[in-house]
Amino acid sequence: MSGSVLEIKNLHVSIEDKEILKGVDLTVKGGEFHAIMGPNGTGKSTLASAIMGHPKYEVTEGTITLDGEDVLEMEVDERARAGLFLAMQYPSEISGVTTSDFLRSAINAKREEGDEIPLMKFIKELDKDLDYLDIDQNMATRYLNEGFSGGEKKRNEILQLMQLKPDIAILDEIDSGLDIDALKVVSKGINKMRSDNFGCLIITHYQRLLNYITPDFVHVMMQGRVVKSGGPELAKRLEAEGYEWIKEELGIEDEETAEQNA
Amino acid sequence: MTVETKLPFNQEYIQAFSKDRNEPGWMTTLRSKALEMADSLDMPKPDKTKISNWNFTDFQHSYKEAAAIASLNELPEELKAYFAEDASMENLYIQRNQTAAYNSLSQELQDKGVIFTDIFTAMNEHSDLVEKYYMNDAVAVDQNRLTALHAALMNGGIFVYVPKNVQIEDPLQAIFWQEDTDSALLNHVLVVAEEGSSVTYVENYISHNDTEETVANLVTEVFAHDNAQVAYGAVDNFAAGTTTYVNRRGVAQRDAQINWALGQMNDGNTVSENITYLLGDNSNSEAKAVSVGRGKQTQNFTSSIRQFGKQTDAYILQRGVMKGAATTIFNAIGKIEHGGTKSNSEQESRVLMLSEKSRGDANPILLIDEDDVTAGHAASVGRVDPLQMYYLMSRGLEQEEAERLVIHGFLAPVVAQLPIESVRKQLTQVIERKVY
Numbered sequence: 001m002s003g004s005v006l007e008i009k010n011l012h013v014s015i016e017d018k019e020i021l022k023g024v025d026l027t028v029k030g031g032e033f034h035a036i037m038g039p040n041g042t043g044k045s046t047l048a049s050a051i052m053g054h055p056k057y058e059v060t061e062g063t064i065t066l067d068g069e070d071v072l073e074m075e076v077d078e079r080a081r082a083g084l085f086l087a088m089q090y091p092s093e094i095s096g097v098t099t100s101d102f103l104r105s106a107i108n109a110k111r112e113e114g115d116e117i118p119l120m121k122f123i124k125e126l127d128k129d130l131d132y133l134d135i136d137q138n139m140a141t142r143y144l145n146e147g148f149s150g151g152e153k154k155r156n157e158i159l160q161l162m163q164l165k166p167d168i169a170i171l172d173e174i175d176s177g178l179d180i181d182a183l184k185v186v187s188k189g190i191n192k193m194r195s196d197n198f199g200c201l202i203i204t205h206y207q208r209l210l211n212y213i214t215p216d217f218v219h220v221m222m223q224g225r226v227v228k229s230g231g232p233e234l235a236k237r238l239e240a241e242g243y244e245w246i247k248e249e250l251g252i253e254d255e256e257t258a259e260q261n262a
Numbered sequence: 263m264t265v266e267t268k269l270p271f272n273q274e275y276i277q278a279f280s281k282d283r284n285e286p287g288w289m290t291t292l293r294s295k296a297l298e299m300a301d302s303l304d305m306p307k308p309d310k311t312k313i314s315n316w317n318f319t320d321f322q323h324s325y326k327e328a329a330a331i332a333s334l335n336e337l338p339e340e341l342k343a344y345f346a347e348d349a350s351m352e353n354l355y356i357q358r359n360q361t362a363a364y365n366s367l368s369q370e371l372q373d374k375g376v377i378f379t380d381i382f383t384a385m386n387e388h389s390d391l392v393e394k395y396y397m398n399d400a401v402a403v404d405q406n407r408l409t410a411l412h413a414a415l416m417n418g419g420i421f422v423y424v425p426k427n428v429q430i431e432d433p434l435q436a437i438f439w440q441e442d443t444d445s446a447l448l449n450h451v452l453v454v455a456e457e458g459s460s461v462t463y464v465e466n467y468i469s470h471n472d473t474e475e476t477v478a479n480l481v482t483e484v485f486a487h488d489n490a491q492v493a494y495g496a497v498d499n500f501a502a503g504t505t506t507y508v509n510r511r512g513v514a515q516r517d518a519q520i521n522w523a524l525g526q527m528n529d530g531n532t533v534s535e536n537i538t539y540l541l542g543d544n545s546n547s548e549a550k551a552v553s554v555g556r557g558k559q560t561q562n563f564t565s566s567i568r569q570f571g572k573q574t575d576a577y578i579l580q581r582g583v584m585k586g587a588a589t590t591i592f593n594a595i596g597k598i599e600h601g602g603t604k605s606n607s608e609q610e611s612r613v614l615m616l617s618e619k620s621r622g623d624a625n626p627i628l629l630i631d632e633d634d635v636t637a638g639h640a641a642s643v644g645r646v647d648p649l650q651m652y653y654l655m656s657r658g659l660e661q662e663e664a665e666r667l668v669i670h671g672f673l674a675p676v677v678a679q680l681p682i683e684s685v686r687k688q689l690t691q692v693i694e695r696k697v698y
Contacts, residue, residue, distance in 0.1 A: 052652075052656050053652075053656075054652060055648050055649075055652055075655070075661070076652055076655040076656050077655040077656075077658055077659055077660050077661065077664070079656075080655065080656055080657055080658035081658045085656075085657075086656055088653065088656075091653060092647070092649050092650045092652075092653040092654075094650055094653070094654065094667065094668065094671055095671050095672065095674075096670060096671025096672060096673070096674030096675065097667050097668075097670065097671040097674075101667075102654070102657075102667065105659055105663060105667065106657035106658050106659060109657070109658040109659050109660065109663065110658050143671070160657065164657065164658070
């Protein structure tokens with residue numbers, strides 16, 4: 001059987017009454033890796049936050065469905081239990097709660113009452129993933145994200161991804177602030193997830209990450225819309241030539257200039 | 263102008279009460295003088311909390327003999343929770359109402375001269391020792407009307423004495439169980455650690471009077487002599503009907519250490535003072551306290567460390583969670599006296615508000631009469647961070663569970679300090695019950 005389908009149609013999103021997304025259409029299916037690229041401030045992270053239900057983002061128009069179910073009607077936790085996962089760009093620090101206690105609660109949140117994961121099984125699988133991601137064992141007993149370096153936070157997000165095994169994951173700039181070794185490890189973790197039952201939306205600024213994770217589809221976002229889609233070759237061209245050629249090709253004016261002309 | 267309320271106890275009653283317990287003469291005299299003073303002394307004045315309408319003086323003081331306890335199985339479930347399942351029942355004291363219902367101290371500690379016995383037995387068997395420390399240098403009889411009342415009517419408590427250079431590895435545990443719903447508890451805990459000794463003591467107060475009104479007037483005095491170490495843990499869990507005044511003081515001499523970890527989980531109105539005097543050079547103290555306020559209760563916690571010695575080190579940490587229409591004031595007072603050079607005073611008070619109607623206040627106070635010192639403070643009152651909730655819920659945790667994790671995490675720095683695993687667990691359960 002094949003995996004889940006996340007379908008985004010004509011999505012408009014505002015933050016504090018300023019419209020950031022102006023009609024995004026995108027479909028991510030199980031087994032597919034999608035990359036979203038684009039210059040700063042074009043709404044890539046807004047898209048990620050809106051899918052997960054960040055309290056500050058307001059969807060004003062359009063739909064998001066997961067296997068036909070209305071995601072926008074769900075609370076944040078319901079979205080997660082339905083199969084969505086967001087690796088955040090800036091994960092919160094939760095003082096006093098150890099990474100392992102948190103992970104166990106999160107795993108059990110998806111399971112039925114009375115069917116909680118056995119402690120030994122949990123520890124075994126956690127150890128395995130910690131090893132795989134080259135994470136020091138003591139991270140499990142440290143408070144969640146508290147005092148973590150930027151790289152440790154990103155690895156911890158991928159650790160959670162591997163432990164929670166969602167149907168569709170969104171990775172919001174998982175590569176930012178990583179040195180090359182950390183980037184390789186994080187990519188290794190993401191690649192391990194690849195299967196027909198796992199779809200992934202990778203939001204990134206740089207083509208660099210895509211040297212390690214090969215996307216099936218690449219989308220370019222500008223001014224709150226997906227303006228161009230293609231295969232992995234599109235990412236390579238963006239790396240080599242930047243974004244100007246797309247603007248020219250599609251006749252996109254910079255917003256400031258457009259406002260001046262208006 | 264203070265309104266004089268006549269106390270419902272007279273000298274004849276006090277004399278007879280003391281005689282019934284076969285108390286030494288000094289104690290009878292102390293009680294009698296205290297009662298004389300009580301009438302004219304002022305009530306304590308906790309900063310920013312008005313207590314003039316609280317009943318601290320009208321209560322039942324009659325003494326009812328309670329049955330001894332032979333095994334843990336005789337205890338109600340909520341008390342059993344204080345023990346590990348394989349608890350040895352050694353180095354344990356259980357006070358049922360005002361009766362010493364169970365008391366054990368290992369032979370090894372007895373042989374070393376350790377005393378761990380109820381306050382009445384201690385007064386009979388070690389009269390001079392108790393007299394030397396009892397309400398002299400830590401809590402004064404005439405500090406206020408309630409300390410005087412305590413001295414006059416003290417009706418329970420324990421004496422812990424650790425001789426010179428004796429190190430006690432395992433914690434000593436005391437349970438003060440108010441089984442009767444109507445009688446007042448005026449409990450006195452006296453801990454003396456002689457030079458070079460160390461001890462960990464953990465106490466639990468518990469009562470069941472949700473509606474019946476009564477009073478708890480508690481005094482603790484801790485003495486840590488040169489180079490002695492005292493770790494003091496407590497979980498106070500009086501029911502809603504009990505109005506509590508609790509005064510815990512410590513006196514640390516040279517190189518001594520007194521560390522407090524207080525779980526202040528009463529459901530009734532409470533005034534708590536925890537004051538430590540760092541008299542000796544190079545002495546140090548950590549005063550950590552947590553509280554959960556709920557319902558309509560009003561609480562006032564003052565945590566203070568006064569530093570007289572040179573190179574002393576003080577750290578106050580208070581954490582409170584407020585829900586319902588509860589009101590709580592946290593006062594943290596670090597004071598470095600003139601002469602306390604090279605001392606350090608740090609404090610942190612944080613309050614987490616879970617409801618619109620609850621009120622919380624954290625007052626950081628540093629009083630410094632010396633130049634060559636370091637000090638720092640932090641205080642905050644706030645709500646649960648919506649971004650923390652978003653993050654936790656984005657992993658599938660329901661709102662309630664996410665909030666529970668945040669609250670436990672918030673209180674963890676104090677809860678983790680409690681020295682007995684089973685008591686830590688029990689405190690966690692009490693927090694759980696109070697928060698949800």
